[in-house]
Amino acid sequence: MAHKAADNKEMIFHGIPASPGIAFGEAFVVNVEDFPVTADRVPPDQIELEVQRFEAALQETEEELRKLHKRLEDEMGVEHAKILDSHRMILTDEVICKDTIRHIKKHKVNAAYAFTTVLDNVLTTFDQIEDQYLKERAEDIRDVKRRVVRNLLGQKVEGLSNLRKQAVVVAKNLTPSDTAVLERKYVLAFVTDTGGSTSHAAIIARSLGIPAVVGLENLSHNVKPYDRLIIDGISGQVVVHPTPETERMFKEAGIKFREMEKELLTLRDYPAVTLDGHTIELSGNIEIADEVDDVVGHGAKGVGLFRTEYFFITRNSLPSEEEQYRYYRSVVKKLAPDPVLFRTLDVGGDKIAKWAPNVQEANPFMGWRGIRFTLSRKDIFRTQLRAIFRTAAHGNVRIMFPMISVMEEVLQAKEICEEVKADLKRERYQIGENVEIGIMIETPSAVAIADMLAREVDFFSIGTNDLIQYSLAVDRGNSRISYLYNDLHPSILRFIRDTVGAAHKEGIWVGICGEMPGSVYGTLLALGLGLDEISAGSYLIPEIKKIIRSVTFGEVKSLVRKVLKLSTAEEVKQFLDKYIADKRPELKEYMPEAFK
Amino acid sequence: MVSGMVKVIAKNGIHLRLASELVKAANRFRSEITISKDSQEVNAKSILGVAGLGAELGSELFIKADGDDESEALDYLIGLVESDFMKERR
Numbered sequence: 001m002a003h004k005a006a007d008n009k010e011m012i013f014h015g016i017p018a019s020p021g022i023a024f025g026e027a028f029v030v031n032v033e034d035f036p037v038t039a040d041r042v043p044p045d046q047i048e049l050e051v052q053r054f055e056a057a058l059q060e061t062e063e064e065l066r067k068l069h070k071r072l073e074d075e076m077g078v079e080h081a082k083i084l085d086s087h088r089m090i091l092t093d094e095v096i097c098k099d100t101i102r103h104i105k106k107h108k109v110n111a112a113y114a115f116t117t118v119l120d121n122v123l124t125t126f127d128q129i130e131d132q133y134l135k136e137r138a139e140d141i142r143d144v145k146r147r148v149v150r151n152l153l154g155q156k157v158e159g160l161s162n163l164r165k166q167a168v169v170v171a172k173n174l175t176p177s178d179t180a181v182l183e184r185k186y187v188l189a190f191v192t193d194t195g196g197s198t199s200h201a202a203i204i205a206r207s208l209g210i211p212a213v214v215g216l217e218n219l220s221h222n223v224k225p226y227d228r229l230i231i232d233g234i235s236g237q238v239v240v241h242p243t244p245e246t247e248r249m250f251k252e253a254g255i256k257f258r259e260m261e262k263e264l265l266t267l268r269d270y271p272a273v274t275l276d277g278h279t280i281e282l283s284g285n286i287e288i289a290d291e292v293d294d295v296v297g298h299g300a301k302g303v304g305l306f307r308t309e310y311f312f313i314t315r316n317s318l319p320s321e322e323e324q325y326r327y328y329r330s331v332v333k334k335l336a337p338d339p340v341l342f343r344t345l346d347v348g349g350d351k352i353a354k355w356a357p358n359v360q361e362a363n364p365f366m367g368w369r370g371i372r373f374t375l376s377r378k379d380i381f382r383t384q385l386r387a388i389f390r391t392a393a394h395g396n397v398r399i400m401f402p403m404i405s406v407m408e409e410v411l412q413a414k415e416i417c418e419e420v421k422a423d424l425k426r427e428r429y430q431i432g433e434n435v436e437i438g439i440m441i442e443t444p445s446a447v448a449i450a451d452m453l454a455r456e457v458d459f460f461s462i463g464t465n466d467l468i469q470y471s472l473a474v475d476r477g478n479s480r481i482s483y484l485y486n487d488l489h490p491s492i493l494r495f496i497r498d499t500v501g502a503a504h505k506e507g508i509w510v511g512i513c514g515e516m517p518g519s520v521y522g523t524l525l526a527l528g529l530g531l532d533e534i535s536a537g538s539y540l541i542p543e544i545k546k547i548i549r550s551v552t553f554g555e556v557k558s559l560v561r562k563v564l565k566l567s568t569a570e571e572v573k574q575f576l577d578k579y580i581a582d583k584r585p586e587l588k589e590y591m592p593e594a595f596k
Numbered sequence: 597m598v599s600g601m602v603k604v605i606a607k608n609g610i611h612l613r614l615a616s617e618l619v620k621a622a623n624r625f626r627s628e629i630t631i632s633k634d635s636q637e638v639n640a641k642s643i644l645g646v647a648g649l650g651a652e653l654g655s656e657l658f659i660k661a662d663g664d665d666e667s668e669a670l671d672y673l674i675g676l677v678e679s680d681f682m683k684e685r686r
Binding site: 082083085086089090093094095096119122125126128129130131133134135137140141 | 613615616619620639641642644647649650652
C-alpha cells in the first residue's frame with residue numbers, strides 16, 4: 001500500500017501509569033462493543049455474491065467456534081465447552097439463515113445489515129422474557145452476532161479468551177469477568193482507555209507483575225491489531241510504531257528497572273523490621289491460588305487478603321463446599337504456619353458473577369455488595385464459611401467480612417460463624433479452633449464506630465481503596481475526577497489514625513490491605529500511623545520491606561505526628577518529599593510518585 | 597397433527613443450552629414441530645425461537661407436531677422435557 005509508511009508513523013500516548021515495568025510487543029485489540037453496521041445498498045447484480053459472502057461468514061464463524069470449543073474443552077472440561085454447541089447451533093438456525101437471505105434479496109442491503117436486523121428482531125423477544133436468567137441468554141446470541149458481523153466486515157478484533165500468544169492487551173475497559181477468561185501467561189501488558197490506577201486492570205497487572213497504563217482515552221481507536229507497541233508503566237507512556245531509536249531508549253530503561261527489581265528481591269528472606277527493631281507483619285494480597293508462589297517468592301509472610309470472589313466470578317455456577325474446601329486448602333497448606341486471611345465473598349460493585357442475579361443498580365458501589373450480599377444469601381455465605389472453617393484444620397486461617405457499615409452486620413455474621421462451627425462439629429468434621437474473625441474497615445461509618453466494633457472482633461483490616469472512594473465520594477474508575485482519589489488526604493490519614501487508636505485501645509491488631517502502601521509515602525504513613533500489618537500485592541513486598549528496613553520507627557512516628565497537622569494532600573506530599581530528600585535520599589529510588 | 601402439554605422442570609428454565617438439546621432432537625424428525633408458551637408460538641427447529649420463549653421453571657409448553665413421524669416426535673420431545681433433559685445427560 002502506498003500510504004503504509006505514513007500509517008506506521010510513531011505515535012506516543014500519555015496515560016496514567018498503573019503498574020510498573022516496560023513491555024514490548026504486538027497489540028491484541030479487544031473490542032466488546034458492537035461494530036458499526038450501515039444499511040449500504042447492494043447493486044442487483046451483486047445480490048447473489050452478497051448471499052455467498054454471508055454463507056462464507058457463517059462458515060468462518062463456525063470454524064472459529066469449533067476451534068474455541070476444542071480449546072475450552074481441553075482447558076475447562078466438557079461441561080464448560082457445551083455452551084459453544086448452542087452458539088454453533090445459532091449459526092445453522094434455519095429461520096435465521098433463511099430470513100437473512102430473504103432480507104438481503106428483498107431489501108437489497110448488505111449481509112451484515114440484514115443479519116443484524118434479523119437477529120435484533122429475535123433479540124427483542126428476549127427482552128420480553130421475564131425470567132432474568134433466561135433473559136440473559138440473549139448475551140450469547142449477541143456474542144454470536146458480533147462474531148458473524150466481524151467476519152463479514154473482515155475485522156480482526158478478538159475476544160479475550162482468544163489470546164493465544166504473548167501480546168499487549170488493548171481495550172476500552174476491562175472488567176473482572178473479562179480478565180477472568182484471559183490466559184494470564186500470554187499477557188505482556190494491559191492498556192485501557194478508561195480507568196484510574198486502582199481500576200481492575202491495574203490491580204490485576206500489578207498482581208501479575210506486568211506493566212499497565214490506563215486512562216488513555218482514545219488509544220484503542222488508534223491501535224490496530226498486531227501494531228508494535230511499547231508500554232512504559234513507570235511514566236505512563238504508550239508508543240505505537242516505535243522507531244528503532246525509541247526502542248533502544250526504552251530497552252535501556254527496561255534493563256535499569258529490572259536491575260533494581262533484582263536488587264530488591266535479595267531482601268526476600270529478611271524480616272520487615274525497622275532500624276530500631278520495630279517489626280511489622282508483611283503479607284501478600286492474592287486473587288487466585290496460583291499467586292501463592294509469588295507471595296512466597298517476594299518474601300511476604302502469609303496472605304493478608306485472599307479475595308475469594310475471583311474463584312466465584314470466573315465460573316458459570318456456584319462452587320460447591322467441597323470445591324471451595326479443596327481450593328482453599330491448597331493455599332493454606334502451602335503457607336502454613338504463616339496465616340491466610342480469607343475475605344468472604346465480596347461480589348457486587350464492579351465484580352459481577354455469571355451466576356449472580358442480574359440486578360440493575362444505579363449505584364452498584366453503594367448497593368448490594370460485600371456482607372450485604374452474603375447476609376441476604378445465607379446459603380452462599382454458609383457454604384463458604386463451612387469450607388473455610390474446614391480448611392482451618394490444615395493451617396493458620398483468619399476470616400474477614402467486607403463492606404461492614406453497621407454493627408448488626410458484624411453480630412449477624414459472627415452468629416452464623418458460630419452456627420456453622422457447631423454444625424461442622426456435629427457432623428464430625430475437623431475444624432480449626434483458633435480462627436481469628438475480623439472485619440474490613442472501608443466505610444466512613446465503620447471508622448466512626450470503630451471503638452465499638454473493636455470489642456466484637458479479633459482484628460481490623462483497613463481497605464484503603466474503598467475507604468478513599470467512600471470518604472471522598474470519588475468513583476475511582478472515573479478518569480475525570482480520579483485526581484481526587486489520593487490516599488494522602490488528611491481526611492484519610494485521620495480515619496486511619498482513629499481506626500488504629502480504637503483497635504489498640506481494645507487490644508486487637510489492625511492491618512491495611514488496600515493499594516496505599518504502593519508508594520514510598522503510603523508505606524511511611526502506614527508505619528508511622530502504627531499499623532501492625534501491611535498486606536499488598538506481591539510485587540510491592542520487596543519495596544515495602546526495603547523502606548521499612550531503611551528507617552527508624554521513632555523518626556517515622558514523629559514524622560507522621562507532624563503530617564497529621566497538615567491540611568491538604570499536596571502539603572502532605574511536599575512534607576514527605578522533604579523528609580526523604582533530607583533524611584533518607586536513598587528512598588527516592590523506590591516507588592516513584594508516578595505509581596500513585 | 598398431534599399435540600401435547602408438558603411442564604418445564606429444568607431448574608434454570610430452558611436456557612440456550614437446553615434449547616439446543618431440544619432443537620437437536622426436533623431436527624431428527626421430518627415433521628413440522630412448533631412449541632408455544634402463552635400466546636407465543638415458535639418453530640421447534642429454531643434455537644433462537646425456542647430459547648426466545650423464555651420457558652422458565654414451571655411454565656407449560658404446548659407442543660404440536662405435523663408429519664409422517666409426528667407421534668414419535670411428540671413423544672420424544674415431551675419425554676425430553678419431562679426428564680429434565682435426562683438431567684443434561686449426566
